[in-house]
Structure formats: C-alpha cells, structure tokens
Amino acid sequence: MAALPAKLQETLDTLALLEDRSDRIQMLIDVADRFTDVPESIARRPFAEEHRVPGCESEAFVWAEPRGDGAFRYHFAVENPQGVSAMALAVILGDTLSGSPPAQVAAVPADVVYRIFGNELSMGKSIGLMGMVCKLQSETARQSAERDVRQPAG
Amino acid sequence: MKIEERGYAHPEVLVSTDWVAEHLDDPSVRIVESNEDPLLYASGHVPGAVEVDWTRDLNDPVRRDYLDRDGFQALMRRIGADGETTLVFYGDKNNWWATYAFWVFQLFGQSKAKIMDGGRLKWKQEGRSLVRGTPSYAASAFVAPGRDDSRLRAFRDRVLAHVDAGRALIDVRSPAEYSGERLHMEDYPNEGALRGGHIPGAANVPWARAVADDGTFKPADDLTAIYRREAGLDDDDEEVIVYCRIGERSSHTWFVLSYLLGFDDVRNYDGSWTEWGNLVGVPIEKGSGQAA
Numbered sequence: 544m545a546a547l548p549a550k551l552q553e554t555l556d557t558l559a560l561l562e563d564r565s566d567r568i569q570m571l572i573d574v575a576d577r578f579t580d581v582p583e584s585i586a587r588r589p590f591a592e593e594h595r596v597p598g599c600e601s602e603a604f605v606w607a608e609p610r611g612d613g614a615f616r617y618h619f620a621v622e623n624p625q626g627v628s629a630m631a632l633a634v635i636l637g638d639t640l641s642g643s644p645p646a647q648v649a650a651v652p653a654d655v656v657y658r659i660f661g662n663e664l665s666m667g668k669s670i671g672l673m674g675m676v677c678k679l680q681s682e683t684a685r686q687s688a689e690r691d692v693r694q695p696a697g
Numbered sequence: 698m699k700i701e702e703r704g705y706a707h708p709e710v711l712v713s714t715d716w717v718a719e720h721l722d723d724p725s726v727r728i729v730e731s732n733e734d735p736l737l738y739a740s741g742h743v744p745g746a747v748e749v750d751w752t753r754d755l756n757d758p759v760r761r762d763y764l765d766r767d768g769f770q771a772l773m774r775r776i777g778a779d780g781e782t783t784l785v786f787y788g789d790k791n792n793w794w795a796t797y798a799f800w801v802f803q804l805f806g807q808s809k810a811k812i813m814d815g816g817r818l819k820w821k822q823e824g825r826s827l828v829r830g831t832p833s834y835a836a837s838a839f840v841a842p843g844r845d846d847s848r849l850r851a852f853r854d855r856v857l858a859h860v861d862a863g864r865a866l867i868d869v870r871s872p873a874e875y876s877g878e879r880l881h882m883e884d885y886p887n888e889g890a891l892r893g894g895h896i897p898g899a900a901n902v903p904w905a906r907a908v909a910d911d912g913t914f915k916p917a918d919d920l921t922a923i924y925r926r927e928a929g930l931d932d933d934d935e936e937v938i939v940y941c942r943i944g945e946r947s948s949h950t951w952f953v954l955s956y957l958l959g960f961d962d963v964r965n966y967d968g969s970w971t972e973w974g975n976l977v978g979v980p981i982e983k984g985s986g987q988a989a
Contacts, residue, residue: 568739575736600733600790625789625818627736660735663752666889666943666971668733 547655548647551639555658567661571631578630581606581618590620596678599671601626603633607682609690615648615683616641619675628660632672635659636679645687653677700814704917706959711814711914712785714823720785721745727778727834730817731798732789733945741827743787743820747776747834751794751945755801763844769805770841777834780809787813787820791908793949800948800965804844812952815913822911849951851938851964853972856896860980865934866899867924869941869950870970875901877983890974894983896940900928901985904946907953920958930960940966940973 547555561567585606586594596603602622607615617640619633640648653673657664660672700711720726721744728746730738738748749755754772755764764772778784784807788795792812802810813820821827846852851859859866868875877893895901906923909915915923924930930937937960939947944967954960973979 565739568736572736572740575740623790624821625732625734625737627740628734631736663735663750665733665752665945667945668735 546647547651548639548643550643551635551651551655554635554639555655558659564661571660572627574634575627575631577634578619578621581620585618586620594678594682596671596674598674599629600667601629601671603629603671603675603678605675605678605682607679607686609686610642612642613687613690614642614644615686617679617682628668628672629675632656632659632675636675640679645683648683649680651676651680698916702916703914703957705914705957706917707956710811710956712811713814714820714825717743717785717787717813717820718825725781726783726785727776728813729776729784729786729795729798730788731786731794732817733794734789737789737817739829741829743817744826744828745832746787747832749776749786749798751797755798763801763804766805766841766843769844770839773839773841774836777837779837779839780807782809782837784810785813786810787816789817791818791905791912791949792816793904793946796952797945797948800849800951803849804846806842806845815911818912848962849964851940851966853968853976855964856938856940856966856968856973857979859936859938860897863898865930865937866896867928867930867937867939867947867950867954868895868899868901869904869939869947870895870901871903872901872985874942874970875899876985877981889971892974892981894974894981895970896973897980897982899940899982902928902950904941904949907950907957914953914957917957920953924954924958930954932960934960934962936962936964938964938966940969942970943967944969 558567561570585608590604594604594606596605604620606618608618609615617637619637621629621633653676656669656672700713701708728743729749730742730746731749732738757764786795786799795812795816799810799812875895902923907915907920937954939950941947944965947965951963951965954963
C-alpha cells in the first residue's frame with residue numbers, strides 16, 4: 544500500500560492514540576470548529592454542480608487550486624449547517640493533502656474516513672465522507688490534466 | 698401553521714419546539730436525539746437530551762437486524778425511561794434519523810413516543826439553548842416486551858408477494874437512485890448493490906418532499922396532494938410498503954403515511970435496496986417509471 548502523505552499519517556496516528564470514543568469525538572468537533580468556507584476568490588454561491596460531492600447529504604463541495612509547484616491547495620464548502628463531520632473532514636483533508644504531490648493524493652484510499660471517524664459510521668454517512676475524498680482526487684486529476692494540456696512536457 | 702391546524706390524522710404524535718422547551722424539566726419526558734452525523738450530538742444538544750445512536754444502540758452487532766428484547770431493555774434502562782415515559786425524538790436532516798429511531802421503538806410497542814417537529818435545525822434557528830455534556834439519569838427498572846415485527850416491518854418474501862399482487866410501493870430515494878443512474882457513477886462509493894433501479898411497480902416520492910423548508914412537516918392537504926394524487930395511494934390500499942436503501946429514509950415516509958395521513962397498514966422494508974439490489978433473481982425496473 545502506498546505511503547500516505549506525512550501530515551495525514553500524523554493525524555491518523557494522533558487519532559489512533561485516543562482510545563476513548565468521546566475523546567476522539569471532541570477532537571473532531573474541535574477540528575470542525577476550524578472550518579472555513581471556500582474563499583470567494585475561488586468560488587461564489589451558487590456553486591457549480593461539477594464541484595458537488597455526489598451522494599453527500601451534507602452538501603459538500605470541493606475545489607483544487609493549483610499552486611506553482613504542481614500540487615494543489617484544497618478548498619471546501621459544506622452547505623448543511625449541521626454537517627459537522629463533513630466540516631471536520633474538510634479541515635483534515637485541506638490541512639494534510641494541500642501541497643502533496645498529486646500522485647500521492649490519488650493513492651489515498653477513500654476508506655481512510657473510517658480511520659478518522661471510527662467504524663461506527665452509517666452507510667449513508669460513510670458514502671458521503673468517502674465521496675469527499677473521491678471528489679478531491681477527481682478534482683486533482685482534472686486540474687492536473689488541464690495543466691498538462693496547457694504545459695506539455697518537453 | 699400550528700400542528701393542530703394542519704389536518705393530521707394523529708396530530709398528538711408531533712410536539713412543537715415550544716412544547717419541548719416547556720417540558721425540559723418534566724421527569725415524565727425524555728428527549729432523545731438521533732442523528733446521521735456522529736459528531737452532532739456531542740457538539741451541542743437540547744438540554745437534558747440523551748443520544749440514541751443508530752449504529753451503536755439500535756443495531757445487532759453481528760446480524761443485520763435490530764436490537765433484541767434484552768438490548769432494548771438495557772437501552773431504555775440506561776436512558777432512565779420506562780413504559781410511562783413520553784419519549785420525544787428529534788435529530789438532524791428533517792428528523793430522518795429521529796423517525797428511524799422512533800420506528801424501531803415502535804417495534805417494542807412504545808406508544809408514548811413523539812417527534813419534535815422541525816428537528817434539531819429548527820431548535821437551533823429559534824436561538825434556543827444547545828448544551829454539551831451527556832446528562833445522567835438514574836437507571837429505570839423497565840421490563841421490555843418482545844420485539845414485534847409483524848405489523849411494521851416488511852421482509853423480502855412479503856415484498857415479493859406484494860409486487861406480484863400489484864400492491865402499493867413507495868421508493869423514497871432520489872430520482873437518480875430510483876432510476877438506477879446513481880449506481881453507475883464510477884469512482885464514487887455507491888449503495889453497495891450490484892444492480893441499480895427500483896422494485897417493479899414502486900412510485901418514486903423522495904422522502905424530503907414531506908417537509909417544508911424549515912424542516913417541519915407539511916400540512917395534510919399538501920401531503921395528500923403528494924401521496925394520494927401524485928403517487929396514487931388511497932385508503933383502499935390494503936397495505937403500503939415503503940423502502941429506500943437501508944430503511945432510514947423510508948421510516949420518515951412511514952411516519953408521514955401512518956401518523957399524518959392516517960393510513961392503517963404501512964410497513965417499512967428495511968432490507969430496502971441494499972437487499973433487493975443484491976438478491977439473485979428478483980425483478981428490477983430501471984428508468985423514471987412512476988416518478989411523483
């Protein structure tokens with residue numbers, strides 16, 4: 544299995560140390576409290592549907608902003624004001640995957656959400672959260688392909 | 698519009714946020730929060746509310762089934778409730794998980810259960826208090842009855858017979874799930890079914906059509922237009938079966954049909970599409986069919 548981006552692995556290791564479920568929940572709530580909406584320089588409402596995470600009941604959207612080094616900075620919107628889990632995941636993905644090489648981002652398994660939230664996720668919630676990871680990866684791939692067309696190798 | 702003015706068959710099963718606020722300290726009432734989002738309760742809840750989590754509290758940990766009599770008894774004792782306690786369920790996303798928990802509690806005959814109209818969002822939007830920390834209640838001495846699946850649950854064979862007889866079926870999923878389109882979105886997690894589409898003869902009424910923008914249930918007139926005129930249900934229907942993916946959204950529609958519109962015999966097929974879409978040899982329809 545490909546190595547996860549170092550920051551993501553570090554976050555997972557920290558969560559794994561929390562044996563008490565309530566401690567994990569409190570940590571994730573604290574993370575969610577740091578959620579910030581996608582800047583208007585990137586996107587304004589109403590958001591383009593192409594950025595919506597399919598099957599996500601929290602109505603999450605994902606954008607990949609190209610940096611100059613081939614990597615991306617990730618931005619999110621969560622339209623459901625009660626989408627606490629989606630907000631927490633958005634912060635984690637944004638903090639740990641922004642700046643990582645696209646190939647490494649593509650190799651992150653979607654079921655990493657279980658390592659973050661535990662195995663007690665309902666099917667619907669897991670579909671939505673995994674969908675956020677998948678959407679981030681598809682946006683990365685799409686933006687990378689567009690960049691390659693604009694800047695062919697050689 | 699007040700609950701009692703909306704023309705419901707059983708308006709007493711709904712309580713307003715005002716009612717809940719007035720009964721926060723009522724020892725005969727237990728407020729229960731049930732959400733899809735596992736972080737939501739801990740992030741702030743109605744004062745005094747306990748959490749009932751679908752995954753941890755209502756499901757058998759080994760078999761695909763709900764908790765048994767002993768499990769329900771332990772749950773009720775833990776939250777300090779007994780057969781005389783008025784249980785008021787509420788939660789996120791238009792109360793969809795709250796109605797799921799409400800439905801499971803009905804399998805054990807908890808007829809004093811109610812739903813807080815508008816759910817968690819309405820409570821918060823009205824500027825009412827949300828607190829953190831889990832309340833502690835003295836364990837009750839509740840003795841649970843056995844679980845009775847005979848009235849409110851539909852299992853696979855009953856659904857097959859239902860289809861053969863051409864009886865009323867409501868698929869409450871999104872149009873994309875109903876048609877089978879959703880299952881074929883590559884690169885994204887799906888419902889876990891090998892086949893997409895819907896049960897033959899099912900009308901598609903997405904579950905959230907039953908609620909207004911503020912999360913409260915629509916008046917009976919509006920619900921009648923949706924379920925009777927558009928979807929074709931009538932009081933002569935011997936039995937209505939509702940389903941979705943795992944029975945969570947369809948429990949919301951079960952609640953609407955049973956308590957708000959007064960249909961006598963509505964069953965939730967909790968196997969739903971995760972079962973039907975994986976069953977060998979059962980009939981499936983694709984496309985928009987009877988979308989309402």
